[in-house]
Amino acid sequence: MRSNAVIVLLLGLLVGLTTPVAAGRSGQTAAPAQALDADPARALVDRLDLEKYKATIKGLTKFGDRRQGTDRNRAAVDWIEAQLKSYGCPTERITYVYDPPPPAPRPADAGQGSASGRPNTGLAPGGGRARGVRTPTGVNTDPLKQPDEKLRALNMQPTTPGPREEVYCTKVGTTHPEEMYILGAHMDGHGWSEAANDNGSGSAIVMELARIFSNPDVRTDRTIRFALWNNEETGLNGARAYVEQRQALQGKENPPGSGRYPEPRWLGMIQHDMMLFDHGAPRADGTMSREQRPEADVNVEFQAASKFAAQSQTLAWALEVANDKYAADYPVSVGSHMTNTDSTPFMDIVAAISVRELERGTQVGNGWDPQWHQATDVFATYSDQDFRLGLNAAQSTLGAIATLTGAAIGK
Numbered sequence: 001m002r003s004n005a006v007i008v009l010l011l012g013l014l015v016g017l018t019t020p021v022a023a024g025r026s027g028q029t030a031a032p033a034q035a036l037d038a039d040p041a042r043a044l045v046d047r048l049d050l051e052k053y054k055a056t057i058k059g060l061t062k063f064g065d066r067r068q069g070t071d072r073n074r075a076a077v078d079w080i081e082a083q084l085k086s087y088g089c090p091t092e093r094i095t096y097v098y099d100p101p102p103p104a105p106r107p108a109d110a111g112q113g114s115a116s117g118r119p120n121t122g123l124a125p126g127g128g129r130a131r132g133v134r135t136p137t138g139v140n141t142d143p144l145k146q147p148d149e150k151l152r153a154l155n156m157q158p159t160t161p162g163p164r165e166e167v168y169c170t171k172v173g174t175t176h177p178e179e180m181y182i183l184g185a186h187m188d189g190h191g192w193s194e195a196a197n198d199n200g201s202g203s204a205i206v207m208e209l210a211r212i213f214s215n216p217d218v219r220t221d222r223t224i225r226f227a228l229w230n231n232e233e234t235g236l237n238g239a240r241a242y243v244e245q246r247q248a249l250q251g252k253e254n255p256p257g258s259g260r261y262p263e264p265r266w267l268g269m270i271q272h273d274m275m276l277f278d279h280g281a282p283r284a285d286g287t288m289s290r291e292q293r294p295e296a297d298v299n300v301e302f303q304a305a306s307k308f309a310a311q312s313q314t315l316a317w318a319l320e321v322a323n324d325k326y327a328a329d330y331p332v333s334v335g336s337h338m339t340n341t342d343s344t345p346f347m348d349i350v351a352a353i354s355v356r357e358l359e360r361g362t363q364v365g366n367g368w369d370p371q372w373h374q375a376t377d378v379f380a381t382y383s384d385q386d387f388r389l390g391l392n393a394a395q396s397t398l399g400a401i402a403t404l405t406g407a408a409i410g411k
Helices: 002-018 032-038 038-046 050-061 073-086 149-154 196-213 237-249 309-326 382-405
Strands: 089-098 162-171 176-186 220-227 265-272 296-301 332-335 352-358
Touching: 002 162, 038 309, 038 382, 050 073, 050 196, 050 265, 050 382, 073 089, 073 162, 073 196, 073 220, 162 196, 162 237, 176 237, 176 382, 196 220, 196 265, 196 332, 196 382, 220 237, 265 309, 265 382, 296 309, 296 382, 309 332, 309 382, 352 382
Parallel strands: 176 220, 176 265, 265 352, 296 332
Antiparallel strands: 089 162, 162 220, 296 352
């Protein structure tokens, strides 16, 4: 018996030595195929594809900036739902009403500032202290800054108050369907652009993960929900509506004895928002590098002041570990100043983190992404290096969630 075991071991070693290997981050090599087969998370990460990720972003950009309260936004919600259904991921919708008060008068000396008309101080509640070079930020409201006439015409319809909808789909767990991780991204944008980065890039991550987890040969012990929020740009209204409508339903079997849980108990929420642009700090004259910086990273943030800070930090570390193991090019950097994102309504209820191209409070909010809410946020602005940063974020989230939900591959 022992000699037979030795022969099997030697054959395994020979197979491993003769199996081609794939390149990993910075010239690292992946494990032999025999070992990869034993790691479902690795096998699922390998199903991510740069061209498919880009194609999903491109599909979203055909609806322009997808501004909430417009026909183009409603058409985008329909398209997202159709895509999710085509993956085999059953969909539902959240409905709510957005009826904002009239905007406050804009101060005459406000200059270029935030969307509210207030000057951008570089500070946000809980967002950390600004450092380094800062440039002004704001929301472009001038259609003539969009040189593409077709895109300008597509974005022409103004927003109106009223009913809103957002779509989500669900992968039901086989062992613990009553427990769930939520993966989210907002699908709306503004600024007379295509909203390719903010937030086609994050929406495409969530949609691509829904596609992969919905493959018929994939099963998970725990449930995963893939949510495409609306009304983020107006104050996280879509995510807040979800929390208001669904929080009290957590973990309740309906009907009793059915084994069905319309709203499984939340274990964690991961938000994806702006994933493509990490070109470094602005230069002293306010200009930016045209290239993705070699030190680019994926910023994963939790909020140190939240009630679930410790749990959120642990979830952030899970993405860092998964990034080290599964991401191809760019590392994860964990920070504690999550702010102004759709994970915020969840952060005092459950572990909640944000995945971004840059730190939200100290970098994005201080002009480190010149496309933010501007007419230049179009698909053609970005290179494959930029899109690859988003793909690495997808690899990190997918690897972590596959591990946390007990993913397996097989019939």
